[in-house]
Amino acid sequence: MLLSLKIENFALIDRLELELYAGLNILTGETGAGKSIVLDALDAALGGKVSSRMLRTGSERANIEATFSTNQAIAQWLELQEIDALDADTLICSREITARSNRTRVNGVVVNKQQIQELRDRLVEITAQGQTILLSQATQQREWLDSFGDRISDQALFSQRQKVARLFEIKERSRKALLERQQNERNRLQHLDMLQYQLKELEAANLGDPEELEQLEGDRKRLAHSVELQKHGYAVYEAIYQNDIGNACADLLGQAESTLTEMVTLDREAAGILELVSSALAQVEEAGRQINNYTHRLESDPEQLEIIEQRINQIKHICRKYGTLPEAIAYTQKLQQELAELTDRGISIEDLERKAEADLQALLKACKKLTELRNQAAVALEKAQIEALKMLAMEKVRFQVGIYPSEPTALGSDRIVFEFSPNLGEPLQPLAETASGGEMSRFLLALKTCFVHQKSNDARSLPDTFAHAHVGTMVFDEIDAGVSGRVAQAIATQLWQLSRSAQILCVTHQPLIAAIADRHFHVNKQIVADRTQVQIRLLELEERKQELAQIASGMTVEESSETQARKEIKKKTNGKSPSKEFANAAAQAIAFAESLLEQAAAIKSER
Structure with a gap:
């Protein structure tokens, strides 16, 4: 409940402190006296939109402080936000406004927009002029119906709506996966064809040895010069091992070895030289045998040379397309892996189609259950709303919550339409198309009465999404606009009854409504030191x-x-x-x- 409101340098208000009470608090005054400024200040203290134009002329800083009584839910919220309680009974929301910035605080702690909005939903519901426009919005009508239905279904409706939201997300993922697969299938097949062509070409080249090209080029050079190599081989053989004139290296070393052998018999000091010559003779003889074998193996083979030339050309062609030979071999392995992945796609399109259909059916089933809960809620809301409207001098009113099928979304597969007929014999039509301004005001008041009565019948808290049904303070800014006489009296009675369950702060121009207030405040403007000031006093x-x-x-x-x-x-x-x-x-x-x-x-x- 709102206990007090302190305002300083806000619009036309210099300094003002308003103490409020339980029950029905009424503000009256001439048009333009500043009644709505008081409500704007309360809205600002709870995170509402502000600007530097709200500063009182000549002031650099405006301050607004709203003090509320607390309850267990507020205490739990403060603990969750790690904000210390001032005491066990009160909570202070304040707003400091300057030309450059503004800060919102809760118990002196600066809070962000999301935090103050969460707290605001737990403290106050402000129904300002023109808010009856909300009644014509399908999304708001759905939220009101679900909020009412969640309570009568022991919170099953909200739980079912959460389930629908989860299944809708699952359905969307599977649908997108299927769509993506279908859209990419043509690209995949085209890419697959290209990979298969490249891999076929590379595998046909039978690449394996990164040094194969160097070896082939060596073989080609040897075959191309085989005759010349044989000629040189024979010459080397004759020089080091054997020739007709007997001056081969092996012959000369043999003679040297014989001479040294004789020398060693006479002087052991020549033994080392003999060992070296003997070793050299052995190596020359081995070289002679190897050059002889090499020369005999050399053949002029044009066919083999042609084969080598073709292989070299094939490898060079591959290298021009895919890089060096080692790079081409690595790319072949990469293609084999990528092709295996593209060929083995895991879940097929058919499997994805079956999963998408199964997810859709699960969503539709959950939506159907949600629709059933909404139908139950609609019956109860229709009954409660009609009773509340009859108390507002609308005895012949008809009201129906139209629930029509629509494409499933995260909020279900229902289109909600509040249908209304204020006069006997007239057909039901969408509320926004048939209700006058005064009827809209009464409809909104009756709707809020239904929520408060529902609250009083069940003390449990609603989920935060539906926080408007359990606030401690309700603010009405000229909810009686466009009505008079017997209807005004009915609204007065309804407001007073509503104030038995929640604190009401109401701006009105209706004497019938002002008369029934528990506390009546008068708002007026006064000229003080050539400045206009807004003042409020309890009458x-x-x-x-x-x-x-x-x-x-x-x-x-x-x-x-x-x-x-x-x-x-x-x-x-x-x-x-x-x-x-x-x-x-x-x-x-x-x-x-x-x-x-x-x-x-x-x-x-x-x-």
Whole structure:
């Protein structure tokens, strides 16, 4: 519940402190007196939109402080946000506004927009002028229906809606996976064809040895010069091992070896030289045998040379397309792996189609259950709303929650339409198309009454999504716009009944509504030191009579006596004596105000 509101340098307000009470609190005053500024300040304290234009002229800083009583839910929220409680009973929301910035605080701790919005939903619901537009919005109608239905279904509706949201996400993933597979299938097949062609070409080349090209080029060079190599081989053989004139290296070393052998018999010092010559002779003889074998193996083979030339050309062609030979071999392995992955696609399109269909059917089944819960909620809401509207002097009203099938979404497969007929014999039509402004106001008040009554029947908290059904303070800014007479009285009665379950703060121009208030505040403007200031005061009984008389008659009556009334009327007539009719009118206005208060007291006693 809102306990107090302190405002400093906000719009036309210099300094103002308003203490509020449980029950029905009414604000009245002339049009433009500043009633809505007070509500704007409360909205600002709870994170509402502000700008530097809201600063009082000449001021650098505005401060607003709203103090609320707390409950267990608020205490748990503070603990979750790691905000210390000031005490066990109160909570302070404040807003500091400057030309460059503004800060919102809870118990002195700066909070962000999301935090203050969460707290606001737990504290206050502000119904401002023009908010009846919400009644025509299908999304808001669905939220109201689901909020009401969640309570009567023991919170099963909200749980089912969460299930629908999860299944919708699953369905969307499987649908997108299928669509992506279908869209990419043509590209996949084209890519597959290209990979298969490249791999076929590479595998046909039978690449394996990164040094094969170098070896082939060596073989080609050897075969191309085989005759020349044989000629040189024979020459080397003759030089080192054997020739016709006997001066081969092996012959000469043999002779040297024989001589050294004889020398060693005479002098052992020559043994080392003999060993070296013997070793050299062995190596020359081995070289001779190897060069002889090499020369005999050399053949001029044009066919083999052609084969090698073709292989070299094939490898070079591959290298021109795929890089060096080692790179071409590595690319072949990569192609084999990629082709295996493309060929082995895991889940087939058919499997994806079956999964997408199964996920869709699971979603539709959950949506059907959600629709059933909404139908149950619709019946209960229709009954409660019609009863509430009848109390607002709409005895012939018809109301129906239309639930029509639509494409499934995360919120179900229902299109919700509030259908309304205020007059007997007229067909049901969408609320926005048939209700007048006054009927819209009464419909919104009746709807809020249904929620509060539902709350009083069940003390459990709703999920945060539906927080508007369990706030402690409800604010109405001219909810009675466009109505008068018997309808105004019905609204007054409904507001008073509503205030038995929640604190109500209401701005009104209706004397019938003002009369039934538990507390009546008057808002006016005054000129102080050549500056306009908004002031508010709580009216005592006599002051209430005067204010009600003024609202009802339009006359400014500051005292209840007929003499003072005549003085006021005389002022209005530029000093001329007022006629008896004017004097009687003033007296009648006071009498009417008294009758309103008596009538209000009677209504309260009956309830």
